[in-house]
Amino acid sequence: MEIEGEHHPLDEYLRADRIPHIWCPGCGLGTVLNGFLHALEETDIDLKNLAIVSGIGCTGRIAGYINVDSYHTTHGRAIPFATGLKLANPKLKVVVISGDGDLFAIGGNHFIHAARRNIDMTVICVNNYNYGMTGGQLGPTTPLESKTTTTPYGNIEHPFNLCHVAHASGAVYVARWTALHARRMKDSIKEALNKKGFSFVEIIASCPTTYGRRNKMPTGLDTMKYYKEKSVIKHGIEPEKADIEIGGEIIVGKFVDIEKPTFNEEVEKLIRRFHK
Amino acid sequence: MKYWVKKELKPPHGKVYIIEDRCKGCGFCIEFCPQQVLQESEEFNSRGYHPPKLVENDKKCIGCSFCSLVCPEFAIYIEKEEENED
Numbered sequence: 001m002e003i004e005g006e007h008h009p010l011d012e013y014l015r016a017d018r019i020p021h022i023w024c025p026g027c028g029l030g031t032v033l034n035g036f037l038h039a040l041e042e043t044d045i046d047l048k049n050l051a052i053v054s055g056i057g058c059t060g061r062i063a064g065y066i067n068v069d070s071y072h073t074t075h076g077r078a079i080p081f082a083t084g085l086k087l088a089n090p091k092l093k094v095v096v097i098s099g100d101g102d103l104f105a106i107g108g109n110h111f112i113h114a115a116r117r118n119i120d121m122t123v124i125c126v127n128n129y130n131y132g133m134t135g136g137q138l139g140p141t142t143p144l145e146s147k148t149t150t151t152p153y154g155n156i157e158h159p160f161n162l163c164h165v166a167h168a169s170g171a172v173y174v175a176r177w178t179a180l181h182a183r184r185m186k187d188s189i190k191e192a193l194n195k196k197g198f199s200f201v202e203i204i205a206s207c208p209t210t211y212g213r214r215n216k217m218p219t220g221l222d223t224m225k226y227y228k229e230k231s232v233i234k235h236g237i238e239p240e241k242a243d244i245e246i247g248g249e250i251i252v253g254k255f256v257d258i259e260k261p262t263f264n265e266e267v268e269k270l271i272r273r274f275h276k
Numbered sequence: 277m278k279y280w281v282k283k284e285l286k287p288p289h290g291k292v293y294i295i296e297d298r299c300k301g302c303g304f305c306i307e308f309c310p311q312q313v314l315q316e317s318e319e320f321n322s323r324g325y326h327p328p329k330l331v332e333n334d335k336k337c338i339g340c341s342f343c344s345l346v347c348p349e350f351a352i353y354i355e356k357e358e359e360n361e362d
Contacts, residue, residue: 005293008350019350025300025325030348038345180308182345221303 013037013047015067023058026212026220028179028205032126033062035182035203036097039189050093053082055102058133058207059126062097076106079114082121090264094120095193100127104160105140115169115198120262122192122199125162128207136210143246147214163239166200167256173199174239174256178227179206181252188254197262204250215246290339290354294327298351301325305343305352311336314343328352 008016014037023029040050052070054063055078063070073081082094096103103111103125114121130148131137137150141162145154166174173195177185185203192199206212206223217223227250234242235253242251261269292313299321306314306328313336317329330337339356 005295005353008295008353010350014350020298020300020323021349023348026302026304027348030350031304031346034345034347034350180346182342186345219302221307224304224307 010034010037010041013040013067015065018065021065022061024209024220026206026208026223027058028128028203028207028220028223029058029062029126031179031182032059032097032124032185032203032205033065035186036062036124036189037066038186039193042186042190043193045093045193049091050095051082051085053078053085053094053096055098055107056133057099057102057131058128059097059099060102076102076108077110078102079107079110079121079123083110083114083119086119086121086264090120093193094122096121096123098123098125099132100125100129100141100160100162101131101139104162104165108140112165112169115166115171115200117263118170118172118198118260120197120264122189122195122201123166124189124192124201124203127162127202127204128211129204130207130211132207132210136207136214141244143244146211146246148211149214159244161239161243162202163200163242163255166202167239170198170260171200171256172197172258172260173201173254175200175254176202176204176242176252178204178231178250178252180224180227180231184233184252191254191257195257197260204244204252288339289335289357290337290341291357292330292337292343293353293355294329295351296321296327297323298349299325299327300349301327302348303328304346304348308346309343310340311338313337 050068052063054060056075078096078098082096086094130139138148140160142155175188206220208220231250233253239255314328316326341354344353
């Protein structure tokens, strides 16, 4: 049996000259990128009509590794740039891939209002519970009592439940997976890409270097084993019941899948009404 | 008349390809392979990590491609082997 491989089948979607990427060994971001590319391969999206937008942070690097039109924007402003792209060119398929700090702390307001307007885009948020690139500070999703560089005695701030935020703001598709659920994550991203309207997929990923190390999960493999032990699939559950607590169950699954007219459709309707 | 021909169902097989120099030794593929096909090799790759290698019984791989989905480094992939009908 041959064992030496040379050309990975996904290399045509990657900027292969930049691989190996800069992420740490055991980081979940590579798995997310892998799942996204597998999903992209299975959809019939024209790569010339696809734009990937990302903000700042470790996750923001994803846009730079995919060999399609990609846009690495300012911190927290991935969604406004993506909104602009979509409104200027409605034929474009716009995907935002960014981290929890970028999308929900610095860019929190933008996320809420893009979901409220139901702009036709897919948002993939990689949640690693902290600000990984800057050294592991407390983020908006850090679970209670977990330790980061800025909360050495344990976090006392209540974290965001990202799926609940997305659902309450009006997203039409909301799902959550961990990096361990690679196949389900891929299927979910595929569904989100094919969905019309504001679709949101949260992926919980390991950050061994800055978060795991301080929370008794020093390697990526430890974190993945933790996900295997604690995650429970509950499709269709109310997202408000899917809070994440340290040591508690991680509820994953597809929570919301509804139909709603998108912003672009409403604009077209308005134009048609006045240009008879 | 083919109605009485009973076909035996055989599990599918996959061929494992590893791009050793991309591996960063996270161990996801080794840990989460449902058939336990892989193990850590004792040799180093060019960056000083231990890439995975196949265990002795190399026919165990059923080609589910989970390793290729979970690998963060694009360092492993599967090709499904077509079974020759005897």
